[in-house]
Amino acid sequence: MKIFNDNSCSWINDLDPRSNIKVFEKNNEECEWLIVGAGYTGLSAARKLGQLYSNQKIFLVDAQLAGEGASSRNSGYLVDTTLNDGFTTNKELDNYKKKADIYKLGIETVQKFIKEYQVDCDWNECGKYFASSKQEDRKILENFSNTLSKLGFEHNLLSNEELKKRLGTNFYNIALHTKGGILLHPGKLVRAMIDTLPENVILYENSSLLDWKKKNDTVICKFKNGSIKTKKIIFATNGFLKSLGIKSNYNFPITLTASMTRSLSDEEFISLGEPKEWGVLPVRPMGATIRMTKDRRILIRNTAEVYNPYQMSKTELNKRSLKQKIGIKKRFPELPNDIIQSSWSGIVSRTRNSSQIFEKIDNNIFVAGCYNGSGIGVGTLFGEQIAIKASNENTKEIETIEARSKPTWLPPDPILSIAIKTRLIYERFKAKSEI
Numbered sequence: 001m002k003i004f005n006d007n008s009c010s011w012i013n014d015l016d017p018r019s020n021i022k023v024f025e026k027n028n029e030e031c032e033w034l035i036v037g038a039g040y041t042g043l044s045a046a047r048k049l050g051q052l053y054s055n056q057k058i059f060l061v062d063a064q065l066a067g068e069g070a071s072s073r074n075s076g077y078l079v080d081t082t083l084n085d086g087f088t089t090n091k092e093l094d095n096y097k098k099k100a101d102i103y104k105l106g107i108e109t110v111q112k113f114i115k116e117y118q119v120d121c122d123w124n125e126c127g128k129y130f131a132s133s134k135q136e137d138r139k140i141l142e143n144f145s146n147t148l149s150k151l152g153f154e155h156n157l158l159s160n161e162e163l164k165k166r167l168g169t170n171f172y173n174i175a176l177h178t179k180g181g182i183l184l185h186p187g188k189l190v191r192a193m194i195d196t197l198p199e200n201v202i203l204y205e206n207s208s209l210l211d212w213k214k215k216n217d218t219v220i221c222k223f224k225n226g227s228i229k230t231k232k233i234i235f236a237t238n239g240f241l242k243s244l245g246i247k248s249n250y251n252f253p254i255t256l257t258a259s260m261t262r263s264l265s266d267e268e269f270i271s272l273g274e275p276k277e278w279g280v281l282p283v284r285p286m287g288a289t290i291r292m293t294k295d296r297r298i299l300i301r302n303t304a305e306v307y308n309p310y311q312m313s314k315t316e317l318n319k320r321s322l323k324q325k326i327g328i329k330k331r332f333p334e335l336p337n338d339i340i341q342s343s344w345s346g347i348v349s350r351t352r353n354s355s356q357i358f359e360k361i362d363n364n365i366f367v368a369g370c371y372n373g374s375g376i377g378v379g380t381l382f383g384e385q386i387a388i389k390a391s392n393e394n395t396k397e398i399e400t401i402e403a404r405s406k407p408t409w410l411p412p413d414p415i416l417s418i419a420i421k422t423r424l425i426y427e428r429f430k431a432k433s434e435i
């Protein structure tokens with residue numbers, strides 16, 4: 001499978017291009033550990049293994065440049081909570097708490113990494129808003145507020161006037177602000193993970209795993225220009241798990257697109273009331289995620305779709321970009337029409353019940369992924385912990401991860417694709433004004 005890099009993600013283009021890219025080209029190579037996928041999950045797994053096994057051969061491979069998948073292409077919300085519209089039973093509340101416990105560990109894992117390596121990734125503990133233009137969404141936010149109060153998360157409800165002051169737009173009528181949660185530059189974070197890989201981890205890029213099979217106690221992996229026999233393998237390919245035949249009936253890929261404006265001029269920024277950096281998440285699942293960055297750029301993501309094949313053509317991307325232009329115009333009518341600087345797509349993985357995958361699927365095969373759109377912290381955590389699990393060790397973190405229910409079964413295609421497409425159309429309709 002060929003993975004396409006549209007080279008138009010602002011977060012990636014903010015960084016210096018990398019050099020010394022190694023492509024895997026050798027037949028019958030052998031190693032103790034092979035990690036497939038070099039996003040937050042794979043990089044974090046490789047780091048941990050590098051620390052645990054300084055004398056072993058550890059390979060990390062990626063089909064494109066490391067970190068240039070969803071890990072650089074996301075909106076940069078390191079979340080502590082996700083929206084729900086209230087629970088009627090204690091069991092549901094308990095499930096939500098288990099999910100939030102994982103988010104908390106995810107934040108701590110990223111925080112530890114950043115402290116240890118003095119990483120600058122525009123970290124801002126400014127919390128986040130769940131906002132809507134529709135007064136009728138107040139009920140959802142009040143129910144959510146109830147859940148957050150029960151679990152001790154600091155938050156407050158805000159209305160139009162206050163939101164106008166804080167966000168510089170009159171669009172939103174109601175919002176819930178959670179104090180926890182961080183905004184960051186996802187490209188800078190993942191680049192730091194690449195730059196600080198332990199020396200004994202060998203990174204191969206532009207090296208797609210084409211096929212794999214288990215043979216006795218090893219796994220044989222085929223690449224375009226060679227093959228690797230590994231004792232243990234960790235799959236960290238997230239949105240591409242299904243394409244490699246991993247847990248195929250438990251996850252499915254979804255394509256998202258986002259756009260970023262240029263930096264606003266002084267005059268434009270003053271016209272919005274000079275707001276501080278902020279991040280808004282939608283109340284309706286298909287509504288827009290929108291963010292004002294610390295350098296005065298506006299990011300918007302307002303599409304989510306089943307899009308096969310993985311390569312989104314320039315023409316298709318331009319159509320999504322147009323929707324994002326409209327989304328920005330709705331919220332900031334005073335800004336010029338042509339301020340979008342770039343648009344890009346990215347692939348994430350979803351499960352039916354929003355649980356993540358963290359599993360030993362055979363005695364030497366491990367998989368971590370499916371973060372349902374919240375993988376910055378959880379991916380970093382899961383990468384580290386799957387490496388520990390693959391070393392036959394246990395931790396408190398693994399117990400917390402495994403306390404959550406596993407992903408539930410999904411029907412095969414084409415039933416699955418039809419069901420997801422129908423659901424997305426319905427959600428899009430419900431979120432119409434919020435896109």
Ligand SMILES: Cc1cc2nc3c(=O)[nH]c(=O)nc-3n(C[C@H](O)[C@H](O)[C@H](O)COP(=O)(O)OP(=O)(O)OC[C@H]3O[C@@H](n4cnc5c(N)ncnc54)[C@H](O)[C@@H]3O)c2cc1C
Pocket residue numbers: 001003036037038039040041042061062063064065066067068069070071072073074075076077078079207208209210236237238239240244256257258301345346347348368369370371372373374375376377379
């Ligand atoms: C537009 C967008 C907005 C998002 N917003 C947020 C957000 O605000 N907050 C948040 O927490 N999450 C967000 N996400 C989700 C988040 O980016 C992902 O959950 C996270 O990046 C997953 O990390 P990962 O390392 O598991 O996967 P990825 O970063 O996708 O890495 C997987 C890697 O595997 C490689 N690969 C795939 N197949 C092969 C193969 N056959 N051989 C070799 N390599 C292969 C890919 O090239 C890729 O680099 C967003 C995602 C997108 C696209």
